[in-house]
Amino acid sequence: MTIDLDMTSSIPIYLQIKNHIVISIGKGELKAGEYLPAVRQLACDNGVNMMTVSKAYSVLRSEGYIEIDRRHGAKISGTKLKNxxxxxxxxxxxxxxxxxxxxxxxxxxxxxxxxxxxxxxxxxxxxxxxx
Amino acid sequence: MTIDLDMTSSIPIYLQIKNHIVISIGKGELKAGEYLPAVRQLACDNGVNMMTVSKAYSVLRSEGYIEIDRRHGAKISGTKLKNxxxxxxxxxxxxxxxxxxxxxxxxxxxxxxxxxxxxxxxxxxxxxxxx
DNA sequence: TTATTTGTATTATGTATTATAATACAAATA
DNA sequence: TATTTGTATTATAATACATAATACAAATAA
Missing domain, CATH: 1.20.5 (Single alpha-helices involved in coiled-coils or other helix-helix interfaces)
Known part of the structure; x- marks a missing residue:
């Protein structure tokens, strides 16, 4: 998965990654139950540090968009909270x-x-x- | 003019000031031609530094919401650009x-x-x- | 002409955020 | 046991943010 990151943007890279994933979910390009790339893979694909990607995944998890499946990685959440x-x-x-x-x-x-x-x-x- | 600033927010103070003013314009509470408080006044009223307020005014000006009137200060723009x-x-x-x-x-x-x-x-x- | 008011510039300091880097840990499967 | 995964930790560096102080320049008011 390559993300069109804007290194000159005032939006931090980890939020650009998060936003891209949220938009993909909204568009149906990422569906409930689907797995995201591993943080090392997404980092490598996009020329950023794995800790930066990990931070994006952390925010996505805390906001309920993904669940962390030990060993398999991050999975798109099925449950929609309407919180x-x-x-x-x-x-x-x-x-x-x-x-x-x-x-x-x-x-x-x-x-x-x-x-x-x-x-x-x-x-x-x-x-x-x-x- | 006092603004409900959230010092713990992840939104920088200068953007909170800017947003407050944009919302006041949108709501009609600030009308075209009206003057904003001087940066020293707004800073004093809200317990922040005048350079912080000045930065908010600078962004508002660059985005076309206000015009700087020398000697009188910042004025709400009349022209709507639909840019x-x-x-x-x-x-x-x-x-x-x-x-x-x-x-x-x-x-x-x-x-x-x-x-x-x-x-x-x-x-x-x-x-x-x-x- | 001087005083005043206004936004802006400049220099400096300190804190927080962001991103990276390297290494290692722990859980859970293969 | 090896591998894959996200996370933790420590460290460094760069950038953004906020403040502080002083001064400048424009434009009016007195």
Missing amino acids: EEFKVRLSCELLLLIASSKANGLDKNAFIQMCENIFSTMNPQKVQGIV | EEFKVRLSCELLLLIASSKANGLDKNAFIQMCENIFSTMNPQKVQGIV
């Missing part, structure tokens, strides 16, 4: 995004349209034709 | 939020509902009764 803590954090982040959108002249319809466009790229029914 | 750069960044942030929402079991309708709820708290028609 209240996540919704609180989501709410805060959405508040800031929506406020900055309004300040930048985007109205509600434009914002909602952007969201719907993104959801549609994550539609699990990607096969052409019959669902 | 393409902002939409690109918004898109990236929404992608991550939507992906993590899906991974956490929130469906599109729940997500859109959260957005609409937040927009409704920013409805400029806040006066009771007739709009």
Whole structure:
């Protein structure tokens, strides 16, 4: 698995790795029960230190996206929590995004349209034709 | 102006200040043409260093939220750019939020509902009764 | 013309975060 | 027993953040 890491970004590398994995889960490219590459492998593939990858896995585990399977490695979680803590954090982040959108002249319809466009790229029914 | 700064947050203080101001603009609490407090004043009011506040103002200016008026200080921008750069960044942030929402079991309708709820708290028609 | 107010620059210090490096540990399978 | 996996530990280095102090420069007010 290679991740398009931006070494000049203000986002730390371990968070870029975490975000990439979360986006892959959201898109369905990584499914419940699937294993992630070993931290040594992902580190080697992407030219970063294994401790950096390990830190990404640690955050993913603490937030419930992955489970650590001793000997086999990190596995995508099946259980979806809908936990209240996540919704609180989501709410805060959405508040800031929506406020900055309004300040930048985007109205509600434009914002909602952007969201719907993104959801549609994550539609699990990607096969052409019959669902 | 006092800002509820969280000194233990992983979000740097200067970004918390910036975010607070962006949210106030989005909510209509700060309007185009209005002046922000002087950096010395805001620093003093909030128990932080003026260079920290200055850094927040610098980011706000570079992103187009405020203009620096020599002698009078920082003023909320009137011109809304709808700039393409902002939409690109918004898109990236929404992608991550939507992906993590899906991974956490929130469906599109729940997500859109959260957005609409937040927009409704920013409805400029806040006066009771007739709009 | 001087005083004042404003944001910004500069230099410096200290702390925290991030990333790396190397080595080793412990669990669990092959 | 060997191997694979994530994690722990110690250490180093670079960067980011926040503060502190002083001063500058622009632009108004007096």
